[in-house]
Amino acid sequence: MNITQDKVVELDYTLTVDGEVIDQSESGEPLTYLHGHSNIIPGLERALEGKAAGESLQVTVAPEDGYGERDEDNVEELSLEDFEDDVEIGATYYAQAEDGSVMPFSVMAVEGDRVQVDFNPPLAGMTLNFDVKVLSVRDATAEELEHGHAHADGDHNHE
Template sequence: MKIERNRVVAIQYTLKDDAGTVIDSSEGKDPLRYLHGNNNLIPGLEKALEGHEAGKQLQVKVPPEEGYGPRAQEMVQEVPKNLFENEKIEVGMQFQVQGEDGIHILTIAEIRDDVVIVDGNHPLAGANLNFDVTVVSVREASPEEIAHGHVH
């Protein structure tokens, strides 16, 4: 059975950056299961998997435009340090903020005397994503999975 819209796909994967450093992997874990064609994977990986069958092994390079997008400098902002009140903050910490268009995750990129530099970009924005993928299985989705847009 080929991978196409509204099929449940299970994959094993390893994600590396351009230097070959492993960023994430399903190795030693259950395969990642997702409902194909429902925006449950980054677009570039989903597009590369389309039409393949169980057993297929692929190496996929996803550019930023088909991954987490290019880095947007406007997503990096200085905020007054006193907004964090007396909380212990350090570089790399993440927190959620409510915006007009929903919840955003910000990462503390730098701490100066009286300001904190926060970055709203996804940590992998601007990066090429290099996947080694094995398609484990492909099956028809249930009507309930299709209605909900994800695997049950």
């Protein structure tokens, strides 16, 4: 079976940027996603189209097909008072937008009571190199299609 729209795919991956490993699936804990539903970044999803279980591939994803370009307008200054906890440079915090959505940001610098923060995704502007091995391909269940994501065994809770 090949990867096409509405298939559920299990894969092992290693993500490197400039030769440094940024992220990888743990042994025995593959990434599971629903193909064709933008569950993963566009460049990787496109490269996986038509592949079958057992195939390995190397994919280079440019920023525009990954996490986008960096936008310096997304670098902002907050006040130290805005933070409930201690502020740690490099750490990720979460802000609640007016519409209720949660926006992650990282702290770049602290000067006095001014905190410089970055709302860009950490991998924005970076060229991503994926080493991918396709482990399995199956049809999605009706429930998965309804939800728009894959249900891996035991890691998805429904209310």
